[in-house]
Amino acid sequence: MIAAAARTALQKLMGERVRFNALLGRFTSLGVGGPADALVVPEMLDDVEALVTFCAEHDVPLYVLGGGFNTLVLDGGIEGVVLRTQRLREIEVSGDGLLYAEAGVSHSQVARVCQERGLAGLEFSAGIPGSVGGWVMMNAGIPDREIGPLVAEIRVATPSDGTVWIAREELRFEYRGVHGVPERSVVLAAHFQLEAGAREQIRNEIDRHLAHRRNTQPIDQPSCGSVFKNPPGDHAGRLIELAGLKGAREGGAQISSLHANFIVNTGNATAADVTTLIERARDAIREQRGIELETEVRIVGRPG
Numbered sequence: 001m002i003a004a005a006a007r008t009a010l011q012k013l014m015g016e017r018v019r020f021n022a023l024l025g026r027f028t029s030l031g032v033g034g035p036a037d038a039l040v041v042p043e044m045l046d047d048v049e050a051l052v053t054f055c056a057e058h059d060v061p062l063y064v065l066g067g068g069f070n071t072l073v074l075d076g077g078i079e080g081v082v083l084r085t086q087r088l089r090e091i092e093v094s095g096d097g098l099l100y101a102e103a104g105v106s107h108s109q110v111a112r113v114c115q116e117r118g119l120a121g122l123e124f125s126a127g128i129p130g131s132v133g134g135w136v137m138m139n140a141g142i143p144d145r146e147i148g149p150l151v152a153e154i155r156v157a158t159p160s161d162g163t164v165w166i167a168r169e170e171l172r173f174e175y176r177g178v179h180g181v182p183e184r185s186v187v188l189a190a191h192f193q194l195e196a197g198a199r200e201q202i203r204n205e206i207d208r209h210l211a212h213r214r215n216t217q218p219i220d221q222p223s224c225g226s227v228f229k230n231p232p233g234d235h236a237g238r239l240i241e242l243a244g245l246k247g248a249r250e251g252g253a254q255i256s257s258l259h260a261n262f263i264v265n266t267g268n269a270t271a272a273d274v275t276t277l278i279e280r281a282r283d284a285i286r287e288q289r290g291i292e293l294e295t296e297v298r299i300v301g302r303p304g
Contacts, residue, residue, distance in 0.1 A: 002037045003058075006058040009054070010038060013054055014047070017040055018039065019038070020037065020038050021037070022035055022039035027065060027084060028068040028069075029067070029223060029224055030274065031222040031269070034302070037080055045155075055184070061081065063080065066103065067085075067131040069130035069225050070296065073271060074271045083186065086104050088103050088133075088188070091110070098152060101190060102132065103187050104131050104132070107127060107129070107131075111123075114202055115203050118199045119194040119195070120194060126209040133188075137177075137181070138296075139173045139178050146173065147173075151192060154190045216259055217258065217259050218256045218264050221266075224263065226296045227278060228261055228281070231291050236261045240285065245280065245281055245284060246260040248281075249277075250274075251272075252265060252270065272304060278299075
């Protein structure tokens with residue numbers, strides 16, 4: 001729990017932008033999870049910088065929830081402050097094909113601007129859940145494309161140096177991750193270097209990627225996105241399906257019958273239901289294939 005003095009100071013700093021003991025299930029794509037000690041929804045980038053500094057000074061844990069995708073919040077909730085970036089949605093384009101997007105910008109915003117301005121390069125991101133901040137930190141992508149190569153620089157709020165820009169050369173992107181972002185910092189925005197393209201062709205590519213997702217992923221059900229990272233040379237969903245676990249249930253959670261690397265909430269799932277299915281799948285693949293599946297979804301918080 002946040003100490004009483006820190007709680008009072010946080011209330012003074014953030015005012016109506018902070019809520020205490022806020023249930024997080026409604027803010028996650030899976031629809032499960034306990035409360036946050038404090039939930040903050042900043043209105044502007046300066047708010048984030050102030051919050052990062054505050055948490056460092058008061059030794060309060062800070063977790064960025066972003067759009068609530070790719071995250072499994074445990075039933076006991078999250079200690080410290082949870083930051084949602086939903087209102088940080090400024091997006092603009094400069095004349096040299098540089099697209100600026102704040103951390104809370106969604107894939108639909110990116111797709112719309114790219115179509116309108118004839119900017120090519122990010123079509124593959126259509127339908128990737130979450131928002132720009134999460135895309136950068138997870139190096140989001142599809143099997144043959146990732147966000148990292150398109151990042152020109154990122155804007156970051158740090159606990160000691162305020163807001164800084166970090167150039168692409170100082171970052172090292174890897175499969176579902178990035179190195180070079182200072183500890184306890186928060187991504188505020190990113191510049192993406194794009195190229196001029198034909199609007200109709202860009203729109204067609206976006207539509208193709210969206211159609212593929214509709215046909216292969218359970219986008220009409222609450223899920224946290226891909227549960228496991230793909231092991232080298234294989235696909236986690238294929239292995240889970242071969243293990244006979246496609247459609248397996250635990251309480252209100254189910255391994256999707258459409259794509260076995262997704263776990264969906266059928267209506268009344270708990271985080272404990274989901275973690276049970278995660279471990280069941282991991283154990284089965286380890287025993288049958290000798291492969292240790294690594295979670296892509298971030299599991300955070302306290303057990304219930």
